[in-house]
Structure formats: structure tokens, C-alpha cells
Amino acid sequence: MMFTPRVTQKIAFGVLLAASLVVLLPVGVVVFVILKNGLGAISWEFLTEMPRSGMREGGILPAIVGTFCLVTGALLFALPLGLFAAIYLSEYAGDNRLNRVIRLAIVNLAGVPSVVFGLFGLALFVNFFRFGASILSGSLTLGVMILPVIITSSREALESVPKSFREVSLSLGATRLQTIKHAVLPHALPGILTGTILGVGRAAGETAPILFTVAAFYLPKLPTSLFDQAMALPYHLYVLSTQVPNVEAKIRYGTALVLLAIVLLMNLTAIAIRSYFRSRKKW
């Protein structure tokens, strides 16, 4: 049977629309299920208290604090390093063999499975540097994992700053470093920030990299130093779901909800920053 072009067009449109809706479906279901089962667990007590009776009761405060520490540590490590690398690659680096290798390495780093980062962190930070299973090791491991995200998004942000800004600055007698500092970075900052927050959001939700490097199974106290072990939300969720018998469903889903909310909040912040600056910029 033959269709007219008009009918073909309509069918194609329908198929494309259906594909988009199917993508929406899992998102909707995930949010719905977690909200429905987890909302009942959320209370002030749940957010601010230690777990009790083998995690079957009480709150998840140490996991929240642990995740917060890990994310902050990863950020402190990865942002300066990633930003410097991005500046070098987009502002200074020519097209030679070394720089091509660096760029290739970054692309590949982004594709490494997160469990491999976990093993890497175990080998390098925990064992070789003897940091032990600690917040320091976990933060560094997560930092290495989000490094390519930060470098790539920072490079894109830097390269989207018009060439004319650099030209003007140089023509006014600025050095290249001054040009980067005064004429390029300020205008790339929103993009860099957005990319960084997205990277950090990813770090907050990862389980595998912290599995061997920091995560404590059950540690009902807050960490006091960088060399302490800590609980973290994603790992806590894994433990609750598979390792501890007879945990109420609402505690599991409540934990998932908190984790989801944190990640969502970060992404929303990123989107807000981006749209705020997009409305201001005009070049």
C-alpha cells in the first residue's frame, strides 16, 4: 500500500512524538514511585537523626552529611584542576601531538565506567598514598571522575566567549593572562558553573567510586576528620535495599527521595544560573 507524502509525514511525526513520550515515561514513573512510597518517611527526625536498630529506625543524617562532605571535597579538588586544564587547552594549547593526546585522554576518561574509578581510587588513594578508606580518598576518587565533565564544559564555555573580546583586550595592551582573567573568564563563568554543578550532581549520586574508598556500612556518628570513613546516601540506599533484612519500604524510598531531591536541586540551580545569564548576555 502506498501513502501520499502528506500521510507519510503525519505517520513520521507520530512516531517521533511517541519516541519522545516513551523517554518521558521512565522519568515520570521513577519520580511517582519514589514520591508515593518515600514521602511518608520524610520528617524532621528522618533528616536530622542517627540511624537506630541496625538502620531499621531513626534518621539518615550521617549519610546526608557524608554525601555533602564527599561532594564538597570532589569539587575543591576537581574545579581548580579542571578549570586550569580547560584554560590551558582552549587558550594556550596549539595543535601538537601532546595536546591531541591530552584531549583524547579526557574524552576517554569520561567513558570509563564508574566502578573502575572505584578500583583506581582504592589502588591509588587508599593503598598507595595510604589515605585509607576515608573522606579524602572518596573525594579524590569522585573528583577524578567528574574531572572530564568539568574540563569539557569549561572548555565549551571559554570557547563560546567571542574572539573579539580577546582581540580588544590584547589591542589595549593586555597580556594573554590578563586577557583571560579580565576579558574571557568573567564571561565564561556561568557556563563553567553550570557544567560544574552538573558534574557535582553526578558525583553525589554515584555508588561505585565510593564503595571501596570511603563508604561505611553502618556508622552512626558524624565524621570529624578527612581521614574518617563516612556513610553516603547512594551507598546507604544500596545497603538498605540489599544487605539489611526487614527494612521498612518507606525508609528505603525516603532515602532515595532525599538523594533524588539533592541531585534535582543541583540541576535546577544549574539551569537557573544558565537562564539568568543567558537573558543578560547579548553579543
Added chain:
Amino acid sequence: MEPVIVTKNLNLYYGHFQALKDVCLSIGERRVTSIIGPSGCGKSTLLRVFNRMNDLVEGAGVTGEVLLDGEDIYRPETDLLRLRKKVGMVFQRPNPFPISVFENIVFGLRIHHLYRRNKEMLHGIAQESLEAVLLWDELKDKLGRLATHLSLEQQQRLCIARLLAVKPEVLLMDEPCSALDPLSTGRIEELMQELKKNYTIVIVTHNMQQAGRVSDETGFMLLGELVEFGPTERIFTAPGDKRTEEYITGRWG
């Protein structure tokens, strides 16, 4: 009269392509010199020789001499930052930074650490520079406004003010009016006459009438060659070269 800029047998190459061929000219102090010619003839390239902005192009190489106040600016020991402070540039499209008017003007001062955290002095220079481009009255209450929200003409004036703030001696203008309407163009041209009292101006333009209106000397370029250079009036009334005559009478170009 001592010339400010002199080029001797200037050749410029982009890789294997020769963009400037044996250019010899001399530019007088506090005069407006215009460079005209069809697109791609090398006039912008020539302009960018004078502040060495061509250095940014990979594979660009120069032979011959370019003297600024008697000193060859292509000597290896040339201080590029000082050179560019002395020889400023206005670009084809107004390109203020998307920050406030005030911050735009003092950008160069901050770069050159000329202010020593003295707010009054910064403000004084900002006022002086805006007055010099006849923008002070319009903008004195709007110094905090985003510069990119000004009209194109105001933006271009602001860019000139930003340049004047670092106290250059030579102003290079690369088709400064090509993004502006005729009225704005006329006012910028008036401004150039005003600036001429204190600065040496070199302007590249594809608009021959503009060259005729604003400049004292004119050079005509074709395919990287400076075909003819002389007083504007003579170039336009009695060109010495057949090619110049054909260009300015509009036979092609």
C-alpha cells in the same frame, strides 16, 4: 613634519600567501590617513601591522621595517604591551564588553594598573574619555548601565573612549562605521576631526566618500600592493596611476 609611522619595503606573509608587497609609506602626526581599496586587498592587514595584531595569526611573518617614532616595532626586543598601549585600535563592529559603561572605560586602566585604587581618578579619566567622544552628557547618569544595551553608535563611541583612557598616540580604525547608519557615520566622522587635534589617526575604509571627507592623506591598495599614496585631494582629483583612477571613478570594485 616628522612622520609618526614609516614603513620601508614591508612584506607580510600568511604562510605562503603574500598579503602585503613592498609597502612604503609614511604617516604624519595628528593627521588622518585613510587606506582604501577593494575587499581582500590587504588594507586591514596593513592596519594590523602597526599594533602587531597580526602576530596572533598563526604563520604570519614580516620582512622590512616598520618605524614608530623612529623605532622599528618588529625588533625582537619590542615591548608589545607598550606598543599596543601607544597604538590603539577601533574595530569594525562595536565590541564593548557586556559589563557596565564605566567598567568598559576603565578596563585598560585596570590592565595597566594606572589607577592605584583611586576611585576619584578612575572616575575623572572615565569622564575625560567620555567627554572626548562627546558621550558624557548622554551617559553621565547611566554609567552603571550594561554597555551592550546602548545604541550601536554609542557603543562605537564607547569603544573609542575605552581606547582613549589608556592615552594612546595613534588610533587605528578598521572600518569603524561599517555597522552604523549614515547619520551615525556622519557624527563619528565629525568626532574623528575633533580627535585629530590630539591623535594620529589611520582609518581603513571601503567607503571612498568617507576617505574623501575625513582624511588628509589617502593610500590606495590593490592585491597587497600600495598602488598610490598622497594627499587625499590629489588622489581623488588627479590620481597618478591608472588603477587608482579606475577604482575611484567606480569602474570596478
